[in-house]
Amino acid sequence: MELDGAGLTCAQVHEVAYGTARVTIASVDRARAAWRAAQELTGPVYGQSTGVGANKDVPVSGGGFGLLRSHAGGAGELVEPFRARGMLVVRLNQLLVGGSGVSPGVLPVLASAINDGFTPPVRTYGAIGTGDLTALSTTALCLLGEVAWQGPSGDPPRYALDSRDALPFISSGALTLSDAAIACHRIRTLLSAAVDVAAQSFSAVDASAEPVAVAVQEARPHPGQALVAARLRELLSAETAARVQDPYGYRAFAQVHGAALDALERASRVVETDLNAALENPLIAGGLAWHNGNFHGAPVALALDALRAAITQTAQLSTARLATLMDPGMTGQLPFLAARPGDSGAMILEYVAHDALAELCHLATPVTTGTAVISRGTEDHASFATQAARLCLRTLEPLEIILACERVAATRTHTPTPDHPLDTAITEARHTLH
DSSP, X not given: OEXXXXXXXXXHHHHHHTTSOOOEESOOHHHHHHHHHHHTOXXXXXXXXXXXXXXXXXXXXXXXXXXXXXXXXXXEEEOOHHHHHHHHXXXXXXXXXXXXXXXXXXXXXXXXXXXXXXXXXXXXXXXXXXXXXXXXXXXXXXXXXXXXXXXXXXXXXXXXXXXXXXXXXXXXXXXXXXXXXXXXXXXXXXXXXXXXXXXXXXXXXXXXSGGGOHHHHHTSOOHHHHHXXXXXXXXXXXXXXXXXXXXXXXXXXXXXXXXXXXXXXXXXXXXXXXXXXXXXXXXXXXXXXXXXXXXXXXXXXXXXXXXXXXXXXXXXHHHHHHHHHTOHXXXXXXXXXXXXTTOOTTTHHHHHHHHHHHHHHHHTSOSTTOOOOBTTTTBOOOOOHHHHHHHHHHHHHHHHHHHHXXXXXXXXXXXXXXXXXXXXXXXHHHHHTO
16 A cells, blocks of 8 residues: 555555555655755744743753653553554654654654554553644654564664654644544444345335335435435335335434434545644644644544434434334234244344443543643643544444344344344344444
C-alpha cells in the first residue's frame, strides 16, 4: 500500500492495522520542504523556542526531549497492537502531507516499524480529543531507544530525532483517528450484513415488501434509505404479504437503517479528511509557522456521537424483529420456535440480545456534551473525540451479537430444533456477519 498523504481510507487503516498489508512511501518531498522551512524560522515558535500549554510564553532552548519524557505519561492497560499499528500508519500518512516540520528521515523508519511488526507500548488513558500526546511521545521515545518497542526480537527501529522534532512529531490525534477509522470500517461491514439478516426475518414472517417499493422510496429520497430499500428489493420475493401493515421493525427498517448508513458515510468522510490532513500546531506553510487549532477533534467527535446513536436505533429494530420471530401469530409456529409445546425453544435469544442492546445504549451516550479546562485555563475546551472513537470500537461486539441472535432465530423458523445450548449457534452466526 503506497502512502502519499492524500488517499488513505478507513479500510486501508484497518488493513494495515491487522497486518494484512505492508506500506511504502510515495515521496517525502512535502515533508522535506516543511522541514527545511522550519530550519529557517526566526522568532517564537510554539513548542520549539517556547514551552507548551500554559508555558507558551516561556522561552526554552533544547527542551524537546524533556517534552517527550514529560508527556509519555499514559495510564491503564496497553492498547492492542492493531490499534498501535493503526496509529503509526495514520501518523506516517499525515507527516507525508507536509506541514509538521519534522525531519523527513524518520518517515522510512516509521514505515519499517509498521512492516516489521513493531508497535509502541501505548497506554489507554492520556488524551481528550486535542491530540494523542502521550501515545506519540511514547512512540518518539521508542525511536530514540529510551522505551522498548513491542514486537519481534529483531533489531528495533531507531531514529535520532532532533530536539526540534519533538512537538512536530506528537502534534496529532493519530491514535484517535486510527480507532475511528477501524471502527467505521467494521461498522460498515456489520451494517451491510444487517440488511441480509433483516431480509431473512422478512421472509420468516411473510412481511410485506410494499414499504421498500420504488414509489415509496422516491417520495422520501434519503441516500441511505434508498440503498437499503434497493437491497431489500433484491433479496425479497414478490409473494403476497400476510398483513396489511407490519410492525416498525419491518415497515420502517429502510428509514432507520438508512439513517445509520448516512451517519456512517458522514463519519467516514470526516475521519478520512483528517487521515490526510496536516493537523499540526504550528503548521509550517509558506515559509512561516502558523499557530492554529487544527488538532481539535470536534468534527470527529460529533460525527462519531451521531454514528453510535444511529447504530443503536438500528439495533433496537433488530431486537424488535427478534420479538416477532418468537411470536406464533407472526411465524405460524410454536412460541419461541420450540420443537414441542411448552419448550422454551429460542427464548433465551431475546435475553442475550437485550443485554447487548443495553450495552449499546450506554455506549451511545454523547461525549460532546462535556468538556475540560486544563493547563491553567490555556486549553479551555476538549472534544473528547478520543473517547468517542474508543466507544465506537466497543459497539462492535454488542451490535454483532444482536444481529447474530436475529439471524439464529430467522434461520430456525425454517428448521426448529429441540432445546439445546444456543451459544454455539450465536458464535457461528457472528462469524457469518463478516
